[in-house]
Amino acid sequence: MLIQFKRRFSMAHRLRFDQNSKCMTPHGHNEFVAVSLQARAGREVAWGGANYAASFADLKRQWHRFVDDSLDHAFQLGHDDPMLGYFQQHEPELLSRLLVIAGDPTTEAVATALYMKLNAILAAHLPDFECVRFEIEETPTNSVILTPADIAACPIRLGEWCHRADLSLNDLLPPSAWSAQ
Template sequence: MLIQFKRRFSMAHRLRFDSVSKCMTPHGHNEFVAVSLQPKASAKGMDWGNANYAASFADLKRHWHSFVDDALDHAFQLGVDDPMLGYFRDHESELLPRLLVIQGDPTTEAVATALFMKLNAILAKFRPDFECVRFEIEETPTNSIILTPEDVTGCPIRLGEWCHRADLSLNDLMPVESWGQFAAALKQRSGRATKMMTSRRVFVQGLRIEAAIGIYDHEHGRTQPLIIDAVIDLSLHEIHGLKDTLNYELVGKIARQFVARGHIRLVETLAEDVASELLNLPHVQRVELSIAKPEALSDADRAGVTVVYTH
C-alpha cells in the first residue's frame, strides 16, 4: 500500500548548456510534485482494527509541504556557475534564500533528484519509519520525471549539500545557520515585513601602499603607489568580539607582507596572493579585491585588476 501526496508550486529556471534551446532564457512553469510513501519493513505499518491507517496524512505531509510552500514555491532555479548568481550576491542579496542552486543546469531531472534527496532528509528526521518509493515532478501536462530510490543512489555527482539537510535551504550560498533565521522569519510573519540578515561584509576602500612592482625597466629600482579596495563576505555566525569577525587592518598588513618580499612583476600576482590569503582567514566566505596603479597610464586616473575568490 502506497500513500501519495501531490503539491503544486511555481518556479523559474534557465538552462545554459543547451545553446540552441529557448530554455537559455529565464522562464517559468507551474509544476506538481507527487511523492509516494510506504512504511519501512521494520515499522509497525497499518493499525488495522483501531486507527486503520499507518499514519495520519496531516502528520506525514506536514514538513514536506512546508518545504514546498515556504521554500520551493516561486524559487528561481540556477546552476552554481550561472553568472546571474553574481548579480544576486552583489545587488539583491536579500533574494538569496529564493534561489535553488545545484551543480550543472537545473533541468527537471536534476532538480527532481535534488528534491528527492531533500525529502529523504526530511523523512529521516521527522518520520524515519517511512520511505519514499516513487517521486514525480510534472513540469507540464505532457512532460514528467519519475524517480525511484535507485535513481537517487545512482546519481554520480554531489548536487549540493543543502539537498541532505532537513530544513528550508535551497542552496549553499548562505551559511547553514542563516536558514534557521529564514525559517524563523517565516514563522513571525504577521502582515508586516520581516527582517533577516543575508550577508555581512567588511570593506576597505582606497588603501594606499608603496610597492616595487612592474615589468618595465622604468619600474625597477623604485617603488610606486598602489590603491587597494577590498570587499570581504563573512559567515553569518554570532559576533561577540573582534575574534568573531575580520579586523580590516589585516588587508593592509597582508598586502605589505607580500610587498616586503621583493620586486613583484605583475599586479595580478599581488592581487591573487592577497585575496587567497584573506580567504584562508576564519569566517571569510568570499573576497573581492582590486589593486590599482595610479601611475600606470598617463591618460587615466588608474589601471589595475580585480579578482574574486570564494569557498
C-alpha cells in the first residue's frame, strides 16, 4: 500500500549554464511536490485498532514543516552563482532563504536534493517508512518523477544539507544555524 501526500510551494530560480535559456533571468514557479511512502520491506508495521500503520498527520508533519518553513518562497541558486556573493555581502539575513546546490538548480537537480532531504527526515522520524516515488510538478505540463533507483544512481553530491533532518537549504550557514526538525 502506498500513502501519498502533496504540498504546494512557491520558488524562484535562475539557470546559468544554458546561455540561450529564458531561465537565465531570475523567475518563479508555483510547484507541487508529491511523495509516496510505504512501510520498509521486512518491517513489521502494526496497524492496530485505528486501521492504519501511521496517521497521515504523523507521516507528513516533519516534511510539511520543511516545505512550509524553509522551501516555500526560497530562491534556488547554483553553488557558484555570483548572486550568492551579493547576498553574503549585502543581505546576509536572507542566506537561510537560499536553496543552494552544486550545478544549476534545475527541477531535476532540486527534486533529487529534496528527495535526499526527505530520506534524511524519514530516517530521523519515521524509520519504518520509505519514499518510493517523489514528484515535483514545475508547471502543469512539466514534472520530474524519481524513484529510489534514481537516487541510488545519482553521481553527484548536491550538498551536505540534503542529508540532514533539519530545516537547512544550503551549506552557507553552519548546521547549528538551522533549527532541528
